[in-house]
Amino acid sequence: xxxxxxxxxxxxxxxxxxxxxxxxxxxxxxxxxxxxxxxxxxxxxxxxxxxxxxxxxxxxxxxxxxxxxxxxxxxxxxxxxxxxxxxxxxxxxxxxxxxxxxxxxxxxxxxxxxxxxxxxxxxxxxxxxxxxxxxxxxxxxxxxxxxxxxxxxxxxxxxxxxxxxxxxxxxxxxxxxxxxxxxxxxxxxxxxxxxxxxxxxxxxxxxxxxxxxxxxxxxxxxxxxxxxxxxxxxxxxxxxxxxxxxxxxxxxxxxxxxxxxxxxxxxxxxxxxxxxxxxx
Numbered sequence: 001x002x003x004x005x006x007x008x009x010x011x012x013x014x015x016x017x018x019x020x021x022x023x024x025x026x027x028x029x030x031x032x033x034x035x036x037x038x039x040x041x042x043x044x045x046x047x048x049x050x051x052x053x054x055x056x057x058x059x060x061x062x063x064x065x066x067x068x069x070x071x072x073x074x075x076x077x078x079x080x081x082x083x084x085x086x087x088x089x090x091x092x093x094x095x096x097x098x099x100x101x102x103x104x105x106x107x108x109x110x111x112x113x114x115x116x117x118x119x120x121x122x123x124x125x126x127x128x129x130x131x132x133x134x135x136x137x138x139x140x141x142x143x144x145x146x147x148x149x150x151x152x153x154x155x156x157x158x159x160x161x162x163x164x165x166x167x168x169x170x171x172x173x174x175x176x177x178x179x180x181x182x183x184x185x186x187x188x189x190x191x192x193x194x195x196x197x198x199x200x201x202x203x204x205x206x207x208x209x210x211x212x213x214x215x216x217x218x219x220x221x222x223x224x225x226x227x228x229x230x231x232x233x234x235x236x237x238x239x240x241x242x243x244x245x246x247x248x249x250x251x252x253x254x255x256x257x258x259x260x261x262x263x264x265x266x267x268x269x270x271x272x273x274x275x276x277x278x279x280x
Contacts, residue, residue: 006225010237013218018244020214021090022253024082027206030199033082034190036207039198041078041183043211048176048220058170059177066165067174071181073158078182079189080151087144089255092134094245095265096148101239101272102127103156111160119278127271133264175219235276242269 028036049055077100085093102124108114135145166174190196198204225234246265249255257265 006229007233007237009221010225010229010234011240013214013221014238014241015244016209016214016218017241018094018246019248020210021085021094021245022248023206023209025085025090025253027198027203028082028086031203032190032193032196033086034079034186034193035196036198036203037078037082038183038186038190038195039207040211040215041179041186043207044215045176045179045183047212047216048172048179051216052172055170055173055176058173063169063174064177066161066169067177068181070158070161070165070174071178072185073154073161074178075182075185077151077154077158079186080147080154084144084147084149084151087147088142090249090253091246091255091257091265092145092261093148094242094249095134095261095268096131096145097152097155097245098239098242098268098272099127099131099149099152100155100159101235101275103153104159105275107153107156108160112164117278120275123271123274123278126267126274130264130267130271133260133267135264171223172220175223179215179219236273239269239272239276242272 024036081093081097084096105114105116105120106124109116131149135141135149141149187195198207222234222238242265246257250257
């Protein structure tokens with residue numbers, strides 16, 4: 001029964017993440033980006049703590065340090081991604097965010113001296129061509145696309161840091177530390193800019209959805225699913241996030257995918273799946 005529920009639960013998480021791009025696109029027009037993220041992550045961290053308050057007893061100095069460092073990468077990813085979302089479409093944001101799958105082995109090769117195969121370089125070439133179709137406007141890359149690209153690099157660094165530091169440490173406690181770190185960083189920035197609370201019930205709804213369902217619940221479901229599925233299968237299902245993002249952007253966000261964006265998106269998806277299968 002659990003083996004059947006795990007893929008469905010994980011696919012639901014990918015769908016929620018995809019929908020978040022469209023929902024946030026409207027919300028951050030009415031609330032400053034870091035104020036939105038601070039409220040979101042503060043609520044998410046509190047929800048996870050209230051669900052299991054005994055987790056505080058499992059937080060060691062080592063876990064706190066590693067969780068904080070990983071949280072810094074995660075916060076950078078969310079900040080760049082959301083700033084980029086405010087300046088480009090939800091569909092393009094989803095596609096470009098997915099490039100973290102491609103950046104991960106490249107960063108690992110530089111920092112951890114992992115070998116890059118010819119197949120990996122081919123995948124990088126396909127992803128780069130897709131990136132060009134998605135982000136090049138005339139002779140320049142748009143500022144929104146550049147910011148989302150930076151977020152994909154930050155997410156890749158976060159993914160690598162978890163791979164190096166999560167083994168042997170309490171996953172739930174480390175997740176709370178990371179979310180609290182995101183809240184701390186975005187809180188400091190938003191307070192410096194002049195914190196703006198959610199201005200209306202619509203924005204509050206998006207904050208609650210992204211905090212409780214797309215963050216706290218999502219991390220718990222992902223952790224539970226990984227205990228019942230292979231890492232490759234988990235990765236394949238989670239990459240559908242960008243397809244959901246594009247679909248919701250078209251159906252509910254009123255966006256239009258041009259031929260150029262469609263080709264770019266298809267190439268990025270192909271590159272992502274090739275990388276996931278190769279890492280199996």
